[in-house]
Amino acid sequence: MNLIGNWSYPTSIRFGAGRIREIGDACATAGIRKPLLVTDRGLVTMEITTRTLDLMDEAGLGRACFAEVDPNPNGANLDAGLAMLHDGDFDGVIAFGGGSGLDLGKVLAFMAGQNRPVWDFEDIGDWWTRAAPAGILPIVAVPTTAGTGSEVGRAGVLTNADTHEKKIIFHPDMLPAVVIADPELTVGMPKHITAGTGLDAFAHCVEAFSSPHYHPMSQGIALEGMRLVKDYLPRAYADGTDIEARAHMMSAAAMGATAFQKGLGAIHAISHPVGATWGTHHGTTNAVCMPEVLKFNAPAIRDRFDTAAAYLGISGGFDGFCAFVDTFNAGFAIPPRLSGLGVSGADPDALTRAALGDPSTGGNPIEMTYDNTRPLIEALL
Secondary structure (H helix, E strand, O other): OOOOOOOOOOOEEEEEOHHHHHHHHHHHHOOOOEEEOOOOOOOOHHHHHHHHHHHHHOOOOOEEEEEOOHHHHHOHHHHHHHHHHHOOOOOOEEEEEEEHHHHOOOOOHOOOOOOHHHHHHOOOHHHHHHHOOHHEEEEEEEEEOOOOOHHHHHHEEEOOOOOEEEEEEOOOOOOOOOEOHHHHOOOOOOOOHHHHHHHHHHHHHHHHOOOOOOOHHHHHHHHHHHHHHHHHHHHHHHOOOHHHHHHHHHHHHHHHHHHHHHHHOOOHHHHHHHHHHHHHOOHHHHHHHHHHHHHHHHHHHHHHHHHHHHHHOOOHHHHHHHHHHHHHHHOHHHHHHHOHHHHOOOOOOHHHHHHHHHHHHHOOOOOOHHHHHHHHHHHHH
């Protein structure tokens, strides 16, 4: 199968193995002459990063790189990046990496010309209209994992270290101008990152499919995204060099992030404060939360997952789908409880309040209240 294509959503996506070689042309298309590549500390010394910097250099773009990005990016990372961005007079950003590099890179480009604190642009109501659009730099996004789908998103997640809260910073113009989706860049991912990021894509699709909001296009994308993860994540996990599996997982990641325009739900509402407080891997945390949240939402989603299970080739309808999720998680060594991720000493009351304050609650098919969410969190701990 020829897994190469050019797509537009309106982001221009250059999909296919080896397309990182087009980084110079991608920057030209985005109107970037002097980019700052933003990635995370773990990725900066890897061959895929140094090769990309070489390609940038060959294209006359320089090789400037900012890598002071934590696994859960925070305000301090943003401040350090903005200092480098302004000192170097860069005119665009290459957001390079998994969710952390992509999110921080996008927020950096967004904040380059803003005069208000970043927290003033949280995805609440129309707060995004406070921003000065002319101050937003163009972005080229290059995912190196297959999970968050941040490369096709209009927001970035940033942790407020003072309050231990993850905040979604949103603006329509945060959408990257060009995406290079090259599955060869994901070949070197360790098995646990392959699993965690892939299960993040799965959670995006499951929650979008569960959301009560009306968006039939997202519903269809979410369903096919689930199928791709079901069929190809085990292959990518078993053989990291399986480029066909890696390519389909990269598609699933973008599909999950596209689908969740329809909404997220309790999985993310709980995962966000857990990650902000204990620094757990986001996708892995989502995977731990999913079985209990499926039970929680069962009265509202049973019928639609009866249909989804049939499409996915899973017998037993909704109950069969839940059993599949348990087995699927176990196959990737996902612990059954948050304690298996190092979450200890949690205050269920505080975690319940934090979850209820997360904007993802608005997309859950069952209304989340203190009385029904606290037992859910206790079951997860």
